[in-house]
Each structure stands twice: as C-alpha cells, then as structure tokens.
Amino acid sequence: MTGLATILGATGFVGRRLRARLTAMGWDTYAPAKGDTSLFGRDMGVVFYCAGLTADYDRRPFDTVEAHASLVNELVRAGRFEQLIYLSSTRLYDGLAAPVADEATPLVFDLLDPRRTYDLSKALGENIVLTRTEGRGAVARLANVYDWELESPGFLSQWLVEAARTRGLELASSPHVVRDYIHLEDVVSALLAMADRSVRGVVNVASGELTSNGEIANIFLQAGWRVGFSGDASPPAPPQVDIARLRALGVAPAPVKDAVRGYLQGLTA
Structure with a gap:
C-alpha cells in the first residue's frame, strides 16, 4: 500500500x-x-x-x-x-x-x-x-520504545547508547523497575x-512481556560490561499488556533481551 x-x-x-x-x-x-x-x-x-x-x-x-x-x-x-x-x-x-x-x-x-x-x-x-x-x-x-541510534530518548535507549562508549555503566534507576519494551x-x-x-x-x-532492569543488566554482565544502579526501589509493576490484536496484524515484536544481546554482540565483534 x-x-x-x-x-x-x-x-x-x-x-x-x-x-x-x-x-x-x-x-x-x-x-x-x-x-x-x-x-x-x-x-x-x-x-x-x-x-x-x-x-x-x-x-x-x-x-x-x-x-x-x-x-x-x-x-x-x-x-x-x-x-x-x-x-x-x-x-x-x-x-x-x-x-x-x-x-x-x-x-x-x-x-x-x-x-x-x-x-x-x-x-x-x-x-x-x-x-x-x-x-x-x-x-x-x-x-x-527504545533504539540505540545516537540521541534516542528514553531510559533503555540512553543505556544502550552509553554502552557503545564505555564498559562501565552507572544507572540512575533500580534493578527492580519493570517495564514493557x-x-x-x-x-x-x-x-x-x-x-x-x-x-x-x-x-x-508492545512486546507483551514485562522485563526488569536487573534482567537486562545480567545480559550486559554476561557480555563483559559492568553495571551499577544508584537506587533500590521496588515500585509496583504495571499490568502486562495483551498484544493479541497486534499479532493478528502480522507483527511479532522482538523480545527485548534478545535485541539487547544481539546489539552487544555487535559491539564486541
């Protein structure tokens, strides 16, 4: 069309x-x-x-x-x-x-x-x-929404962009914060x-999957990055979003952990 x-x-x-x-x-x-x-x-x-x-x-x-x-x-x-x-x-x-x-x-x-x-x-x-x-x-x-292009807004985007610059990351958040990416x-x-x-x-x-900062940090750690968090708050998780209608349109979003893992592998190649 x-x-x-x-x-x-x-x-x-x-x-x-x-x-x-x-x-x-x-x-x-x-x-x-x-x-x-x-x-x-x-x-x-x-x-x-x-x-x-x-x-x-x-x-x-x-x-x-x-x-x-x-x-x-x-x-x-x-x-x-x-x-x-x-x-x-x-x-x-x-x-x-x-x-x-x-x-x-x-x-x-x-x-x-x-x-x-x-x-x-x-x-x-x-x-x-x-x-x-x-x-x-x-x-x-x-x-x-996230991406790793320079100047992409949002917490995860800034995290990914910074990872291309340094292997030591200190994040102004908590490992317990949960989001759908x-x-x-x-x-x-x-x-x-x-x-x-x-x-x-x-x-x-949406992806239909809630992922914590800590889970994403573990992927960074496994790939050779150092990750620290300045906070330790555990706010309530938002509802998990149903994406059956999105999938019916033929769109299957990439799981965020797979996307992050692939991005980091590209940085180390």
Whole structure:
C-alpha cells in the first residue's frame, strides 16, 4: 500500500523513522512544521499523529494538553483525511489493579495526581479520534520504545547508547523497575500494518512481556560490561499488556533481551 501520508511530529523519535520507512516504500509524505495551520485546509491522506511530549510533560502540563488533545481536536474538526492513527501510550493502564490489560479494559485515573495530566490528555485525544472521526480513527498505544541510534530518548535507549562508549555503566534507576519494551522498528512496522489494514479502534503496540532492569543488566554482565544502579526501589509493576490484536496484524515484536544481546554482540565483534 502507498499513497499520501501526513506525519505530525515527523522530527520526533518515532515520526522521523516512520517518515524514512514510508518514503523508502514509495509514499508521498507531508510533514507540516509545528504551528503550521495550513494543513487543516488540504487533503491529508493517512494521518500519523506522532506529536506529543514525553520526558518533560510534568514540567510543561499546558503544552502537554495542547500536543495531545487540542491539536488533534482541530485536525478532526477539519476532517480532511482518509484515516487517522493517533499514537498514545500503554501508560494509560498504570492505574489498573489487574495483572493483564487489553484494549477493551476500562481505564482508571486519579484526578488529584498532577502527573496524570499526561494520561488524561492522551485519553482525551483517544476519545476524539475514536468517537468523532466517523469510523476513520485508530489508536496505537505504545509501550516503552527504545533504539540505540545516537540521541534516542528514553531510559533503555540512553543505556544502550552509553554502552557503545564505555564498559562501565552507572544507572540512575533500580534493578527492580519493570517495564514493557518495544524496539522502534517494530513500532514502525505496527503503524504501517495498521494503515495497510485500515484498522479501527485501539491496538496495543508492545512486546507483551514485562522485563526488569536487573534482567537486562545480567545480559550486559554476561557480555563483559559492568553495571551499577544508584537506587533500590521496588515500585509496583504495571499490568502486562495483551498484544493479541497486534499479532493478528502480522507483527511479532522482538523480545527485548534478545535485541539487547544481539546489539552487544555487535559491539564486541
């Protein structure tokens, strides 16, 4: 499948890689600059909504709401697209007490927690896309995305990038922290599959497996690196994410431990 793709957030972590893959496949890609309102007056084809805040959302709550809900609201109001794929987050499951969460699991938020501005703004963006697009909207809930390309954001990405520079690593975290990790290439494959199949509704874009920092550290140790942690906290693990719908699209994410092991072997070759 090829055609016109509009990428909001095309200079970001996911958007940049997605645009490169779409271009290589022969798509006509349009990447409007931030603040360019002319996009609302043109046909946009398949829209990939990759815009958003991650690490600095707590420091910039109003910008977070603007990026996650206000802009997509205007885009949906304009309505000049064939399909809209909105990138959200599996963080929306963090308020659940259940051990496993799938796309149909009702979400729970603590309205008095200021850090939930991120989750609530994403949830509002999801609601607009799923209920106000006349059946043309889909949501990709992304787990913790990582890559080893220089300047890749996120805890694991920075860990991997640093490993190429030094064999002694001191990490500002705890070995007991548990997350679901998915590689950037698998995320892009999932988004392309959602576009190709004209998917509607929510798809969990995750590995479906929770992995602790300590488990990843053991792979580093076995490969000859030294790893230390500055903390020892044991926060509650998030729910395990069900990825049956993602697998039904033909996407099988690489287990993070296999990917890390292969990356380190490449560094030592």
